[in-house]
Amino acid sequence: MTDRRLIVIGASWGGLQAVGEILAGLPGDFAVPVLIVQHRAEDTGDLLAGLLDRRGPLPVREVEDKDTLAGAGVLVAPAGYHVLVEPDHLELSTEAHVRFSRPSIDVTLESAADALGAGVIGVVLTGANDDGAVGLAAVRRRGGFAIVQNPETALVATMPAAARSSAAPQAVAELSEIAPLLVQLADGEAPHAA
């Protein structure tokens, strides 16, 4: 059984709805920290965290510099910042956009894979570009668990399709199946590969 230490969820176009549905399906005592990287305009402030906070029992807030991971609940990458992962805390960066995105899903997934190896669960959801594909492959390579939303039923297929072909994920799941799968994985159960 692997000790799951961080879940990274990457989403772009259509992500607000999709991430909200996942958060609505996680219980209030869910113990693994969840980090959400959602593409959006840079001047939206912390609007997204406020909206997602209402979707489920877990408290949701934006990442602050050097936030510790333990007991973090649900964190959202701030608009205009990349989030990088160290073994026990998070770092922020305003380095250039990566594939037109800041926050970039690839940056966070790669750095999470680097810092936490098999402790990472990476999830790539709906979106209209290919951010996340390289990062999810890194998660897979370092022994983490990769989940991709089924591109056939995602609002926009491009992003999950790119992640599916680059990362060979352990699970390609319907949106409604993802929260139960995360609960299973957090409990240390090994679901069968899709």
Add this chain to the structure above:
Amino acid sequence: MTEADHHDRELEELELELLLEAVYRRYGYDFRGYARASLRRRLWRRADLEGLRSLSGLQERVLHDPHCLERLLADLSINVTAMFRDPTFHQALRRDVFPELRTHPFVRVWVAGCSTGEEVMSIAIALHEEGMLDRSRIYATDMDADVLARARTGGFALEKVRDYTRNYLAAGGTDSFSGYYAVTGDQAVFDPDLLRTVVFAQHNLATDGSFNEFNLVICRNVLIYFGRDLQDRVLGLFDESLPRRGVLALGRKETLRGTAIEERYEPVVEAERIYRRS
């Protein structure tokens, strides 16, 4: 970067520390206290661009080739900036900080980590519009001589004008942004008259000391690149540079909470990370 390149994290960490130590002892640039994840990412980007397979390889090249050091320094200094970045911050500065600054006969501002100067230009415009620029001095510092040279020219890319104009209006600008720059080719050049009160100087927050007393210290999105110990050092430096009721402004995701100087400061606008020394 491939898996084989740096799969062994402990070994990689050792190589990284030796590289930083070598750069410090050979050239005096101290990155040892920098935040590790972002530093590691940038060091690997440089190693990849140099065609090297390990950070030890990068260390060897940097030690023997000063040009490689120059390239590395360029990678390690983050120079992403914008005029009136976070318009609500600049709004808050004018609304909640300037009224008290106005009561001083002379106003000293330190923009620490000024990069190519866009924030300095923003502050100069705001002081000008509030009628305070003539009795102000802005000290703009960065560790990187090249970006300071660019900042002194007051130039910025013409393609940025639309974004900056929008930010200027959202930040509470009271005039017309187009009056503050002239266009030459694909460059916009900031009105030199507004930069006449600015002193640009090289200063390294990791190694240099306090050099004056200021009414307002602005250091936004610089501390995020420092580890906790270096952050404490730099905050101590700001603390030494601020008199009672001096104001310290940090980036939107940087905070004094949990730091050694926290108890001496009260929030002016917590959401914008603007603090006043009590």
